[in-house]
Amino acid sequence: MSWKQQVRRFEVAFNYANSDHWQTTESLKNRIAAFRAQHPNYGLSMALFDPIVDWKLRKQRGRTEARRDGLTEPLLACVTGCAFTVQHRRPEVLASVQVGILASLPGVGVGLATAILALTFPEVHGVIDFRVWMVVFQEDKQSFTAQDYVRYLSELRPFAQEAGWSIQKADFMVWSFYDELTSASTRTRRKRRAAQPER
Numbered sequence: 001m002s003w004k005q006q007v008r009r010f011e012v013a014f015n016y017a018n019s020d021h022w023q024t025t026e027s028l029k030n031r032i033a034a035f036r037a038q039h040p041n042y043g044l045s046m047a048l049f050d051p052i053v054d055w056k057l058r059k060q061r062g063r064t065e066a067r068r069d070g071l072t073e074p075l076l077a078c079v080t081g082c083a084f085t086v087q088h089r090r091p092e093v094l095a096s097v098q099v100g101i102l103a104s105l106p107g108v109g110v111g112l113a114t115a116i117l118a119l120t121f122p123e124v125h126g127v128i129d130f131r132v133w134m135v136v137f138q139e140d141k142q143s144f145t146a147q148d149y150v151r152y153l154s155e156l157r158p159f160a161q162e163a164g165w166s167i168q169k170a171d172f173m174v175w176s177f178y179d180e181l182t183s184a185s186t187r188t189r190r191k192r193r194a195a196q197p198e199r
């Protein structure tokens with residue numbers, strides 16, 4: 001069974017109402033959309049950027065916090081505003097440029113840059129991550145470039161179209177599928193250890 005078939009099957013049984021991560025994702029998307037409707041040329045505020053960092057990095061946030069020390073509200077607003085308004089007729093070129101612009105911010109790598117894009121433009125962006133890369137390409141990869149992101153989108157876009165989902169939702173389902181696989185594997189290992197006789 002292909003990864004696409006496995007993710008589609010996983011989604012059928014996915015409990016959206018009981019998923020805190022899904023609810024947080026939807027809330028963030030709605031907050032960003034509402035803010036941009038009121039401030040279309042502003043980019044992001046620090047009040048929106050902080051929860052995006054929490055959403056993407058979770059417990060790993062502290063490891064990169066010092067790198068974002070020089071990030072100010074005016075700089076954040078200017079750079080994100082540029083990334084949000086830049087245009088190009090070729091989607092792959094636009095995605096690469098947008099990631100490059102956002103990754104120029106202090107403490108913002110490619111992963112966090114794609115998270116900003118996915119939450120702001122869910123119809124056309126997803127989040128690059130070692131989990132989704134493993135599902136889609138069966139490769140263990142821990143760091144990513146803008147071109148890696150373009151490659152990932154080239155696989156994710158037709159999958160999202162086939163499923164009738166936004167690219168961000170397709171990405172979320174791939175991520176959640178990996179998370180479920182690893183959780184199930186962990187539960188199996190624990191059961192096996194518990195069943196083993198004590199020495």
